[in-house]
Amino acid sequence: MCLGVPGRVVRVEDGVAVVDFWGVQREVRLDVVDEPVAPGDYILNHVGFAIRRIPAEEIGETLSLYETLLAAAAQEDLMAADVRSEIEAAGKTQGGRS
Amino acid sequence: MIAPDEGASQLKFRDPETGRKLVESLKRVTAEVGRTPVSVMHVCGSHEQAIARFGLRANFPKGLDVIMGPGCPVCITDIPEVDEGVALAKQGVHIATYGDMVKVPGTVRSLADAQAEGAKVHVVYSATQAVELARRLAPEEVVFFATGFETTAVATAAVVLAGTPPNFSVLSAHKYIPPVMEIVAEMPETRVEGFLAAGHAATITGWGIFEAFVERHGIPVVVAGFEPLDILAGLVRLVELVRDGKSEVVNAFPRCVTREGNLAAQEKLWKVFRPVGGRWRGIAHVPNGNLRLTDAWSGVDARRRFKIDVASLWDYAPSTLAGSCICGDIMAGIASPSDCRLFGRECVPDTPVGACMVSSEGTCKIWHVYGGRPDFEALA
Numbered sequence: 001m002c003l004g005v006p007g008r009v010v011r012v013e014d015g016v017a018v019v020d021f022w023g024v025q026r027e028v029r030l031d032v033v034d035e036p037v038a039p040g041d042y043i044l045n046h047v048g049f050a051i052r053r054i055p056a057e058e059i060g061e062t063l064s065l066y067e068t069l070l071a072a073a074a075q076e077d078l079m080a081a082d083v084r085s086e087i088e089a090a091g092k093t094q095g096g097r098s
Numbered sequence: 099m100i101a102p103d104e105g106a107s108q109l110k111f112r113d114p115e116t117g118r119k120l121v122e123s124l125k126r127v128t129a130e131v132g133r134t135p136v137s138v139m140h141v142c143g144s145h146e147q148a149i150a151r152f153g154l155r156a157n158f159p160k161g162l163d164v165i166m167g168p169g170c171p172v173c174i175t176d177i178p179e180v181d182e183g184v185a186l187a188k189q190g191v192h193i194a195t196y197g198d199m200v201k202v203p204g205t206v207r208s209l210a211d212a213q214a215e216g217a218k219v220h221v222v223y224s225a226t227q228a229v230e231l232a233r234r235l236a237p238e239e240v241v242f243f244a245t246g247f248e249t250t251a252v253a254t255a256a257v258v259l260a261g262t263p264p265n266f267s268v269l270s271a272h273k274y275i276p277p278v279m280e281i282v283a284e285m286p287e288t289r290v291e292g293f294l295a296a297g298h299a300a301t302i303t304g305w306g307i308f309e310a311f312v313e314r315h316g317i318p319v320v321v322a323g324f325e326p327l328d329i330l331a332g333l334v335r336l337v338e339l340v341r342d343g344k345s346e347v348v349n350a351f352p353r354c355v356t357r358e359g360n361l362a363a364q365e366k367l368w369k370v371f372r373p374v375g376g377r378w379r380g381i382a383h384v385p386n387g388n389l390r391l392t393d394a395w396s397g398v399d400a401r402r403r404f405k406i407d408v409a410s411l412w413d414y415a416p417s418t419l420a421g422s423c424i425c426g427d428i429m430a431g432i433a434s435p436s437d438c439r440l441f442g443r444e445c446v447p448d449t450p451v452g453a454c455m456v457s458s459e460g461t462c463k464i465w466h467v468y469g470g471r472p473d474f475e476a477l478a
Contacts, residue, residue: 003144003324004249004298004354029226031256032363044301044354047246047253048224051360052301058353065148065325078458078467079147085197089223 003079004044004051005086006063009037017050018093019043022070026090048089113327117157120330125159127337134161137289138336139282139431141169141275142296143459144324150468152326162337163289165431168278169296171246172198172457173429174378179271180204181408183243186269186400187217189407192235193269194228195243197221198457201450203420206411209243225257232266241400245271249299251389252363255370258391258398269400272389274373275299276307281384283315287432290317292336297323297351302367304359305349316345323351370395379453380426419444425452428461435465442466 007019007028017037019028026045030037033050037043042059043050069080128136140146146166149155158164168174181204187193193209200209200221213219222228225242232240244254251272258268275296282288295308300321308319318339322332332350339346349355369392376388391399400406422440427433435441435454445451447463454460 004301029256031260032252032360032366034360034362044298046249046298048226049253049256051249051252051298051363052354054353076467077151078464079144079151082144082147082458085223089227091224091226 003082003086004046005066005083006042006044006054006059007087009039009041009043011039012037016091017043019045019050019090021045021087021090022066024087025093026087027093028090045086045090047086048091116327117330120327120334121157123334124157124162124330124337127334127341128159128162131161131337131341135163135289136161136291136337136340137163137165137431138292138294138333138340139165139167139290140294140296140322141167141279142294142299143170143457143464144298145169145294145296145322145329146461146464147459148324148326148329150464154326154329158333162333164294164333165290166429166461167282167290167293167431168378168381168429169275170429170454170457170459170461171250171273172196172202173425173453173460174273174278174381175199175202175245175271175453176377176379177203177205178377178408180208181411182401182406183209183241183269183271184212184217185406185408185411186241186243186404187212187219188215188410189404190218191239191241191404192218192220192231193241193243194220194222194231196223196245198459199243199245201456202453203450204411206413225253229257229262229266232263236263236265239265239267241267241269241404243269243271245273247273247275247299248367248389249302251371252302252367255366258370258395259366262398267398267400267403268391270371270388270390272371273378273384274387274389276303276311277373277386278378278381278384279311279319280315281382281387282430283311283317285382285430285432287430290431291340292318292320294329294332294336295319295321297321297328297354300349300351300355300359302360302363304357305347305355306357307359308347312345312347318345318348320348321351321355323354378429380429419451423452425454425462428454435462438462 007021228242371389373386454462
């Protein structure tokens, strides 16, 4: 529940960002993020909220854990299941606006 | 979309050479402490998941004991708090909660039991979904049974501040980590000589919050991320501090954690919540360890909106197995799952006796799924 999954911002509208998580686009709320975010930025998503904008030069190492989990993990893997539910916590995009 | 090879090209955390060097360093500095065991504690289910999943425990030096403390928010939710949720569900309101909470045993019933008896229990992944559910079901009352540490409480605070429908309220079982570290450090049985703090909770609170703790208890704190190499590097740094007798805070996760943390999130958190003392399951009364809604938000506080009749649940005797559960000792770091006579026998993920076997962040569930402390020497 505390993983904070990183994703890339595709667009921003009215305090909600559409964020790409490994090909899945989800809406992430920007109510509590520490800095303004713009398309191309990466954010940490925690239960549907961005909790940090990650500097672009530091994103590589932050992504690698999740890539391994999502690429290779079996369904019953606890960490992978938590990553998937974190992504699920972000809202499904409905024509770009919920 | 994220190019798959963008992060993978760095492969930093999977680089076996770096991993081997860190394991060697960890062995060396542990030996340099000059006594065994050296005991350190992390307070995060996600750290335990990474340690177990990537087999790190097999690589820890024999003289180093890495204990999982009370870092699973579902596990430390106290039985009376579960009872409150179950009682409200039985009173006919809709309960929305995170998935893990549904199976956690209360005194005699879990929310899943209540659901089987006709109560309206909904699993949500986020506070936002709980509010959407309330809008959909209006005017029927929807109570969001909210669990999680400060990182998750921030999300609850944000939806409350953004405005909720009149039929929505919050039953807060949110917890605040810093005070429980004080309790563990002060337990007479404790052997903890240093803490590995969780990177994402510190993303919100900042690493500065641990400075007063370090000063009071003379115990070092290292903030670490979740990649296997992050954890190894954090442990090397922590054992070095133990070796040198230095009590200070080291931020080993600078790409996400700053000294002051996320101020916007903290402001929202403390607008909606106030810390109050309360029991953590199996641990103790933790001063300032529970987050409750402030008076300004009493209108969305389920405890003030409803008369919650928990006593009505107690007509039946609790399971006798529950009396043998040692979840509390495991979370306090004075026992391991393998010390429990129920572990893997009467208590398994499908029929859990204690909360530690329910949550994906519970020590018992993690050890059951991945194996806890592999001993490869037995194979040699």
